[in-house]
Amino acid sequence: MQINETVNKGLKRAYQITIGAKDIAARIEAEVKKIAPQVKMPGFRPGKVPANLVKKMHGEQLHAQTVNDVIRESVDKLMKDKELRPAMQPKIDLGAGYEEGKDAELSVELEVLPSIEAPSTDGLKLEKLVVPVSDEAVDEALQGIAGQQKSYKDAPKTKKAAEGDQLIIDFVGKLNGEEFEGGKAEDTPLVIGSGQFIPGFEEQLVGAKTGDAKTIKVTFPADYAAENLKGQEAEFDITVKQVKIETETKVDEEFAKSLGLEGLEQLKGLIRGQLEQQTAGLTRTQMKRQLLDLLAAGHDFEVPEGMVNAEFEQIWSQLQQEAAREDDPAAALKEIEAEKDDYRNIAERRVRLGLLLSEIGQANGVEVTAQEMSMLIQQAAQQYRPEDRQRFIDYVRQEPMAAAQLRAPLYEDKVVDFLFDKAEVTTREVTQEELEAAIEAEESAPAKPAPKKKAPAKKEAPKKEASKEEKPAAKKAPAKKAEPKKAEAKPAADKKPAAKKAPAKKAAAKK
Template identity: 70%
Template sequence: MQIVETTNEGLKRAYKVTIPAKDIASRIDNEVKRIAPQVQMPGFRPGKVPANLVKKMHGEALHSDMLNTVVRESVDGLMREKQLRPALQPKVDLDQGYEEGKDAELTVELEILPNIEAPSLEGLALEKLVVPVSDEQVDEALAKLAENQKSFKDAAKTKKAAEGDQLIIDFVGRVDGTEFEGGKAEDTPLELGSGRFIPGFEDQLVGVKTGDKKTITVTFPEDYPAENLKGKEAEFDVTVQKVRVASDEAPDDEFAKSLGLESLDQLKGLLRGQLEQESAGLTRTQMKRQLLDKLAADHDFPVPPTMCEAEFDQIWQQLQAEAAQEENPDAAREEIEAEKDDYQRIAERRVRLGLLLSEIGQRNGVEVSSQEMAMLMQQAAQQYRPEDRERFIEYVRNEPMAQAQLRAPLYEEKVVDFLFDKAEVTEREVTREELEAAIEADEGGSGESSAQESATEEKPKKKAAAKKSAAKDEEAAGEAEGEEAKKPAKKASKKAASSDDDADADAEDKPAKKPAAKKAAAKK
């Protein structure tokens, strides 16, 4: 095999690889000898078919298979000889003029991972904002739980409905005297003051009694989802079947027992645990932002453009899908389009942080165990139909890239935990409001401070622009798994000598996810 480097610019590399025809022919001859004893042909005893006839019968298929094998091995050999760490799978092309019996000439193009200096963990300092859970917070959570669990009972027929009461109503809506789709219902429960119906609807029913009939007039909001109703004035004929009042749910032992618990103290303990878990999650978010901001500030190295493009494409597809679900999709698309440059910077940051976390993890022996991997596969399999779950697990076991993608988020969290252990951490007690304000302050600073933020934890404050947090969700996870995810897959090299059948087969092997449930239409 002869290797000639043709490009060496930044992280880009390109090579011309020549595979001698004699090497390919030798591989074919060896394969003929291997399979000849298994070939059966009329007129010959089993295992006695001459090699030249075997080659004549199966020569084309043998040549294709051996060429694929030689190409794959040559690309792997190139990586070893040049000590290359590919960022993504190399692009491998076989010379279009190649014919059997001639040398095979390959063009191999790739981007390599940058050399990252071992990050110094000395002097890493973080502040941990801790929120103690007070008895008052537990009591407030208990009161909300009791409110959510309240039931209603029929009131006297003379009872006038007030805010907080529940009505059972029939209604028919008309626009310009004509009934419209979705504007009619019977025996519909409506709690006055809940805000479930369009503005003005509930207010006009305050004071009604059982058996009352009333015509109310409302105007649909300009941003109402149904185009034919936006901004339109409508009349609703409402019949009140019942007025019902809330039954007070006293948060006592009996209330706790109605929820399947033994006592009120046990219920309070569960609520305290939930509040502590929520606070711990916010604390971790704030600490992780500090950590990643420090790493990003201290490390600036080139990142492979194709990795950034792939990361941006993933972000963009997610944003476009979310925009399509907005009440005004066109406006949402325009807003994210205006911030396209910001999302491209976020993509670059995600790649850089991912590579940095990977380097830290590899240098310090951070691993995801086989048991943890098995758990991840089982969890991921739940999104598929029961009959497809084993197929999905088998698919992941046989696909290194699929394994890396599944493993990456947990790997990142383990690296972050490792860094937390290495850091000098000082604790400071704050209120929940102060912790949330600190998170918002971080958002207002860099705007790109976290690797795995949720949609409510990201600047800017504008509604559509807040989707940047979704773009940054799992910020480093896609790259944090390290070089195992970057190695060229074995089947990829076959593209040099075969069609796209392998890719199609991969697509067929992977089971389809369960169909997503349709969202229920909102009353508003």
């Protein structure tokens, strides 16, 4: 095998690999000898079929398999000998002119990961904005919960039912004068205007009083669940047993116990914990953006174009989907088209930050444990139909790239937490409005210039990022001098064709 480097510019590499026809033929002959003892052919005893007949029967298949094997082995050897760290799957081309009996001329094109010196983690200074949860905020949330737990009291018998009132009714449904299955119930609560019953049912009970009996006519919707009732006109004999009016829910010990808790103090404690958790998420977002801005401002290096393109395509696809949901999709699309270069700059920033975080993590022993990875796989499997979950789990375990993509967000968060622990953090109390305003300001503020070239102005990322910190795109980069086959040898952005197709995710339930 001969290897000639044809391109070495920046992060781009290209090689011409020549695999001799004699080497390929020798491999085929060795394979023929290997399988000959297992070949059965009429007229020959098992294991006694001549090699030339074996080759005649299976030669085309053996040749194709051998060429594939030597290509894979040659590329693996190239990566190892040249100490290459591919950023994405190399482009491999055998050429249309190759024929059996000729030398195989193989071209290999790829981008390599940049050499990054792990930055010092000393001297980081971050400001942590925290929102103390006040008693007033707890009380406000408590009243909100109480407002959702509506209660009703009996109304005077002369009260005519109106929208928002609750009726306790018995009813019997009939089709052509005959009762139908599932059309009868007693002591059923119904709030007028709630839309709980089929269209036209509740509206005809407006004005009813306690003790009234009436018959109403309704038509079942064409898409009703019960096949025998779709589009059918039915009569319902109704007895109004009680008209009730909404009453204010009193927040007290009994209210807390009605929610399955020990008392009001436990309920307040749970609410306080939820509010603290919500603001803690905002605080982390604000701190992470600070951290990423510091890293982006202090480091500037060339990043693989293929990785940037892949990240940009993800951003752009999300933006296009959001534009399609706008009232004027054409205008929305035109707006993002005008800012296309800015979003490409965002993609480049994310890739650079991802590679940098990866280098920091590897230099400081940050890793995702096998137990954590197993939990990630199980959680991701829940997005699929029950019958497809095991197939998804098997797919991820067999495909290193799929596993790397799943691992990447957790790995990144662990590196960020490591840097938080290393940083000198000062804490300042603010209101939630001030914290949200600070995050909004960081989203729209231009990034600080990097040492060598001006960093692009930051734009708001697609909405999928709105609830999270800005997420660098680059996944866990390979360790230096790693062989391409290893799971960590390529970033997860490297999407090679999967040997097995992952199962389709289950459809979202209609609301």
